[in-house]
Amino acid sequence: MPFPDSALSDSQRSDRPPSSIAGIMHANLPGGVVMIREFRGDLSITVKRETWAAAAVLLRDHLDCDFKLFLDLCAVDRQGRVDRSERFEIVLHLYSVSTKRHIRVTTPLPESDPRLDTLTKVFKGANWFEREAYDLFGIVFRGHPNLKRILTHESFVGHPMRKDYPTARRHAPGKCAERVLDVPQDSQGMVVNLGPSHPSMHGTFRVQLLLDGETIVDAAPDLGYMHRNFEKMAEARTYWQIIPYTDRLNYCSPFMNGHGWALAVEKLLGIKAPPRAEAVRVVLSELSRVMDHIVCIGANVVDLGAITPFFVTFRAREAIYDVLEACCGARLTVSYVRIGGLAQDVPEDFDALCRKAISAAREVIDQADRLLTRNVIFVRRMREVGVLSADDALSYGWTGPCLRGSGVAYDVRKNHPYSGYEQYDFDVPTGAVGDSFDRYLVRMEEMRQSLRIVEQALASLPGGPVIVDDKRVALPPKSAVFENIEALMNHFKLVFEGILPPAGEIYGYTEAANGELGYFVVSDGRKCPWRVKVRPPCFNLYQAYPRLIKGGMIADAIAIIGGLNVIAGELDR
Amino acid sequence: MTMRLLDVFRGKFVDPTYPGVHAGGDVITTRLDAVVKWGRKSSLWPMPFGTACCAIEFMAMSASHYDVARFGAEVLRFSPRQADLLFVAGTIPDKLAPVLKTIYDQMPEPKWVVAMGVCACTGGFYRSYHVMQGIDEIVPVDVYVPGCPPAPEALLAAVMKIQERIKEGVRQSEPQGAHRLGASGDAVFDRRARRAAWAADDDARAKQGLAPRGVIAFGNPASGVQAPDGDRD
Structure with missing residues (x-):
């Protein structure tokens, strides 16, 4: 029995018919649009490679389109697929905050000539994404200012995400790259490496600075120190087996990544988890958001030299760990979510544990608030450093608390409610200036709002099953497997054959702790x-980092990076 | 009771079960190296080389709830020059490997290494093109802590294991898995066989004038693609 073709949820659809965008594209790019299709509510437009940059400019600037938020750019290798004439495909995801629409633009590229015009002049955020596509697929972007490897090390040979590259093939690493920054010949400045082994760079970030005294003249980040190939390995795992890998993307709030992955696959399948599972997912996701913001603020103030708030805030984390541990047995990397629901029902004392965690979190948030928000040293370190305007933030592709700190009230939970967020009453805080202090304030308020959501979800926690009753997706209960042959066969078939989704492409997105966490999943029915492409919120945040620290002092650079909450596992995947 | 330096030698703070410590009446004789070992084991200065998820659990261990200070190892140093215990907490991709090696080399002797989590031990479930399959390919490891990530209790156990090793005076000096890195040494699992197969494949393709698989053949007239350098605006 095939999965239905209709879209999963009406809330993820927009009121505007897609035909208007199609009409605009056809009118302004005569002959440039190859195909327009809609699958599961995702609008996808294929353009010719000659009109690639023009299409991006049109979608950004046309008043009825207004796709100003750059989300993602990636490549797909179609080698061996019969349904595509060309080997490569470049995929661009954009979002319009004003019309609340996502759009996907693709263009095919032949193997013999994998070259495309760069979008770096259209979207500031495209720079690193194009470098990534060059590094992993060998796509050459014409006019790119700095087309170098970004994730793999210097001695690497080949383009690992191509289908004919063996997954486990390593190349012996050489030395660390000496020079990342382009220093002018006549420069009198000093070049300093900040990281990778620097306490505020968390072991895996490296920024090369050109200094004039203590002032930062120029900066260039070097990333890939935590590139552990989630996307390549996901191509050889079933949809279930990917869940543990998603836990390790943003490891400060692992449950939210799994939640996003389950929703993305459910969107691909066209199914919906039962209400109880969705409510529990919301509870655990919001507690994870609190946990994530606690680490962000705690680590940020440790970097600034204050250890007490770190010790204070970590007490709430332990209370939240207790909830997760009671649900699934693991503290951090939980793997609790399943496609179509949850692994098992929550324990009997779930409500009591959650309430304990809520009161612990409330207590430490208030305590941290008293310690920090009016603390003169903290405020002076954070205020008016790392300012980014709303327009630039959109162009860089910022989402989440950082974008809201810059004053754009875009929250996936409000704009495109999923998992029943439309039932809960909560506010979306925004900042006014867009500096590090605003980002801190937004995070503090978001934690309080998250606790509000948890309380509402607990008060109205529905009963019923926690996983969808569908033998193509969910394993039958163990008791049934032991007792009747049909359940045993279903179990056997599901384990061996896996979940078989329809062929198609979807972009599933949720509001993770750092911003919009998107999964672009290409299925061929097996x-x-x-191909799985993660749209990591950190990648866009970190890309603006050199811009934020230029002209400031080294001490400001430390204050800024803590406030961005860049997580290596998500940044480099 | 006021603490005086001589009390240490009188045995008031020396564990009489120590090797080299002899208790007899009011007088305890000991060897200097036993006292030094006792001092080392009771004031470890760990350097956390935390890279990934394990670093979060490392933070949990050093935070208030689990409190590694109870074992005398709470003075976290972020400079390898001031540390004698290296905690490698997290995956070490190939790009980070030279950094880890440099940090290890910069630590003063004597030094101990804990590989925290399966990624640091064996590469974990990241068996892929950019991840080191265990840090013992480049640095010697004294204690492996399995888990993904290990619970803080397991880490405390690792600290106690290190203390035991200090007391016994044993220390790993050679990277145990160095033979896995290169082609020399005995075949380990099937990695060498795989490498040999890939090398043979590369050679066969080279004979046909083709680049290795997954490599874009810039400047190859057959592919018609020019190098990106000549293509800048």
Whole structure:
């Protein structure tokens, strides 16, 4: 029995018919649009490679389109697929805050000439994404200012995400790259490496600075120190087996990544988890958001030299760990979510544990608030450093608390409610200036709002099953497997054959702690996805980092990076 | 009771079960190296080289709830020059490997290493093109802590294991897995076989004038693609 073709949820659809965008595209790019299709509510437009940059400019600037938020750019290798004439495909995801629409623009590229015009002049955020596509797929972007490897090390040979590259093939690493920054010949400045082993760079970030005294003249980040190939390995795993890998993307709030992945696959399948599972997901996601913001603020103030708030805030984390541990047995990397629901029902004392965690979190948030928000040293370190305007933030592709700190009230939970967020009453805080202090304030308020959501969800926690009753997706209960042959066969078939989704492409997105966490999943109907691209919120945040620290002092650079909450596992994947 | 330096030698703070410590009446004789070992084991200065998820659990261990200070190892140093215990907490991709090696080399002797989590021990479930399959390919490891990530209790156990090793005076000096890195040494699992197969494949393709698989053939007239350098605006 095939999965239905209709879209999963009406809330993820927009009121505007897609035909208007199609009409605009056809009118302004005569002959440039190859195909327009809609699958599961995702609008996808294929353009010719000659009109690639023009299409991006049109979508950004046309008043009825207004796709100003750059989300993601990636490549797909179609080698061996019969349904595509060309080997490569470049995929661009954009979002319009005003019309609340996502759009996907793709263009095919032949293997013999994988070259495309760069979008770096259209979107500031495209720079690193194009470098990534060059590094992993060998796509050459014409006019790119700095087309170098970004994730793999210097001695690497080949483009690992191509289908003919063996997954486990390593190349012996050489030395660390000496020079990342382009220093002018006549420069009198000093070049200093900030990281990778620097206490505020968390072991895996490296920024090369050109200094004039203590002032930062120029900066260039070097990333890839935590590139552990989630996307390549996901191509050889079934949809279930990917869940543990998603836990390790943003490891400060692992449950939210799994939640996003389950929703993305459910969107691909066209199914919906039962209400109880969705409510529990919301509870655990919001507690994870509190946990994430606690680490962000705690680590930020440790970097600034204050250890007490770190010790204070970590007490709430332990209370939240207790909730997660009672649910699934693991503290941090939980793997609790399943496609179509949850692994098992929550324990009996779930409500009591959650309330304990809520009161612990409330207590430490208030305590941290008293310690920090009016603390003169903290305020002076954070205020008016790292200012980014709303327009630039959109162009860089910022989402989440950082974008809201810059004054744009875009929250996936409000704009495109998923998992029943439309039932809960909560506010979306925004900042006014867009500096590090605003980002801190937004995070503090978001934690309080999250606790509000948890309380509402607990008060109205529905009963019923926690996983969808569908033998193509969910394993039958163990008791049934032991007792009747049909359940045993279903179990056997599901384990061996996996979940078989329809062929198609979807972009599933949720509001993770750092911003919009998107999964672009390409399925060819087999048990493993053909391609999984994570849209990591950190990648866009970190890309603006050199811009934020230029002209400031080294001490400001430390204050800024803590406030961005860049997580290496998500940044480099 | 006021603490005086001589009390240490009188045995008031020396564990009489120590090797080299002899208790007899009011007088305890000991060897200097036993006292030094006792001092070392009771005031470890760990350097956390935390890279990934394990670093979060490392933070939990050093925070108030689990409190590694109870074992005398709470003075976290972020400079390898001031540390004698290296905690490698997290995956070490190939790009980070030279950094880890440099940090290890910069630590003063004597030094101990804990590989925290399966990624640091064996590469974990990241068996892929950019991840080191265990840090013992480049640095010697004294204690492996399995888990993904290990619970803070397991880390405390690792600290106690290190203390035991200090007391016994044993220390790993050679990277145990160095033979896995290169082609020399005995075949380990099937990695060498795989490498040999890939090398043979590369050679066969080279004979046909083709680049290795997954490599873009810039400047190859057959592919018609020019190098990106000549293509800048």
